[in-house]
Amino acid sequence: MNYQELLQKIEEQVTVFYRDHSDANLFFHNQVLTKEVVGTVKRIADHYHLDERSNFIVCTAASFLYTGFQGSNNKMYELKSAEMAEMFLKLKETDQETIVEIKKCILSTGETQTPETLLEKILCDADSYYMGTNSFRDKLKLLKKEKEVLGSVKIDGITWRTTVIDLLKSHQYYTDFCQLLLDKTKQENLKTMQNRHEEKTLKANPEEKADPLQSSTVTVIRTKTTPEAIEKKKKIKAVRGSETMFRISSSNNVRISVMADNKAHIMISVNSIILSVTLGLVVKNLNEYGYLLLPALVLLVVCVTTMIYAVLATRPKVLKGRFTRDQLERKSVNLLFFGSFYNMTFEEYEEGIQAMMNDQQFLYTSLTKDIYWQGRVLGRKYRLLNISYSVFMFGIILSVIAFTIAAVLHK
Secondary structure: OOHHHHHHHHHHHHHHHHHHOOOOOOOOOOHHHHHHHHHHHHHHHHHOOOOHHHHHHHHHHHHHOOOOOOOOOOOOHHHHHHHHHHHHHHHOOOOHHHHHHHHHHHHOOOOOOOOOOHHHHHHHHHHOHHHHOOOHHHHHHHHHHHHHHHHOOOOOHHHHHHHHHHHHHHOOOOOHHHHHHHHHHHHHHHHHHHHHHHHHHHHHOHHHHHOOOOHHHHHHHHHHHOHHHHHHHHHHHHHHHHHHHHHHHHHHHHHHHHHHHHHHHHHHHHHHHHHHHHHHHHHOOOOOOHHHHHHHHHHHHHHHHHHHHHHHHHOOOOOOOOOOHHHHHHOOOOOOOHHHOOOOOHHHHHHHHHHHHOOHHHHHHHHHHHHHHHHHHHHHHHHHHHHHHHHHHHHHHHHHHHHHHHHHHHO
């Protein structure tokens, strides 16, 4: 079975479905959210290197996930979505075992999530991915608006925030990918929601401010302006600033490295053409144009030297691809560079990564080392490229002069 081709047909079918069943009242559970969830599922699936069949199962489940959410009668919509997926897949003669796994994935995302397999966990995490992102508040507004319109009822802020806080407290991500990536932001979203809820509650009940017994609420509000709270906010901002700095620096280094490789390829291509032409024209007719032998040799030496330095600039350096436990304990290994681990098993590398993730100093030291060695590699590349371009520039000038002198003397 061609899973890639079938998955493409499924995505096209779901697009047609949303076009034919467009509902202006679905501000949240709509085609936009479906595309986001499918994209998230694909990213997580790539992280776990799923095979074609597993990737097809979880992506198909994500595509059909909200198709059963239509109108005000949306309770247990997962069941309807699973039935719609089954109906379409049977038309495409998909085997029953695959259909069953897809239905289980969809049903596992219900209110009381019960994922058992990795595929089910991936879909559940993609379904609630927004809870651990900075777009959480925007998504909440759309969800609240949808519930109010479909239920024909106005939901007051206190009730809504209480529901959301309870949801965030009880929610969990099931894959380590989302746990590492989203848990921190999800907790920040929870704290923000709690603080906002307490502020609004105090405004609605101002007499509580004068009641010393309401210590839990009043304390939270007051501590927001204490020096400790201000210092904590500064540290959070500093951490975010550091993370942004590392991300931008690494991205810039990668782009500069690509530019260096492109420059080297230009030199290699241009000099290859010059070499071919020179050898083809001059050397072949050496008896007739013997006086051009010396200039031709100069040009050949220039081209070969230029190519050597260009090749050296792009030549990869092969490392042993292993790190020792002693290096891990001394925190002297850069786990972010493939040359440190490509010859190791996944279990050995995962152990090292977990140790790094649990040690903030180790993590930031590794990021610093990664950027430093990227810079060292770039320095070497551009030094060799500089020599290559200089040899080419001055060598071409020298070759032209040599050809001119040879031609003049021959006359």
